[in-house]
Amino acid sequence: MNRGIGQNKFHRLDRVSASDMYKPDILHTIYLALFKHIMDWIEAFLKKHGRLQAFDEVWKALPPYPGFLVPKKPYHEVTRWQGKEMRNLGLCILGVLALAPRHPGGAQAIPFKRALRCVTALVDFNMMAQYRSHTPDTIAYMEDYLDQFHSMKDIFLEFGVTKRTQAKVNKQ
């Protein structure tokens, strides 16, 4: 389960610190990876609470706005996502998710609240990462959002099940 960090080719080069070579990449870390993961989790989460239908309805009813592309298909029907579409998704996901459980029951209210806060933190982090300039305050905000995201993400833990885990659980 826990694969250690291996040594790659860069570790053996002189005057190169492999761990410092990472350059933040919003497209590949946020749009194409984390947004995708979180959408998978949200789908599973909504399915568990029986709100997928409501989610799709809100998704389809999104009005056009300058700089925002209206999604044509429901979320789960799109098979391939481009960075631009994921960027669009980042703009609207919060509203859609907030509207999906329009009247959450007593038992649902708490998990929905937590899920919403988790997504909020990630979206805020993403928005702030795109700022053209930063002050110590904005960086502090970013760190806060990241902490919040990490502390809230446990709500989605059960939906990030890998196939290996699934097989293991089924066997028992």
Place this chain on the structure above:
Amino acid sequence: MRDDAREKEDELRMAMIHGESYFNFIKMHLLSHFCDHIRQFGNISMYSTELGELAHKTEIKEGWRQSAKNDAARQIVHSYGHQHAIRMRLLNLQSLKNRGAYLSPDVLKHLDRTTSTVSPPVICRRILKRRRSDVSNCNMYTCSGNGTQEQAVQDPLCLVDLYLVYLI
């Protein structure tokens, strides 16, 4: 009774899923470097990844093909330096030619080939590499006329070129 057993099983399942699942993947961790990066280098620009993806083809794959397949990583890193040096050298030769310096005919031939067509400069690289002694003797840069030998040595372009040739 049956429901109870089932509920218990479900609970066990859930506990197991919770125990086995994890958020241990690299993209989750990479976010924590964003803030440090901003502190060190300023804002994160929205750049295109096209350049890096292309570089994989030209710099890594071609470097690998040219390597001896033994300790290839080092050779791949060096091969980019070689390519760069050769490109600089070709440009230097071109500019010398434009200034009217005398270049031996076979060098000219290959120079024309690289500038006129888009063919990979592998062959001419080999030929130019063989002429390393030319550069150190400054034969290549002697212009027609008297006292040009000194001029060639003092030419900054020539010095850069000499340095690059030692890199190869």
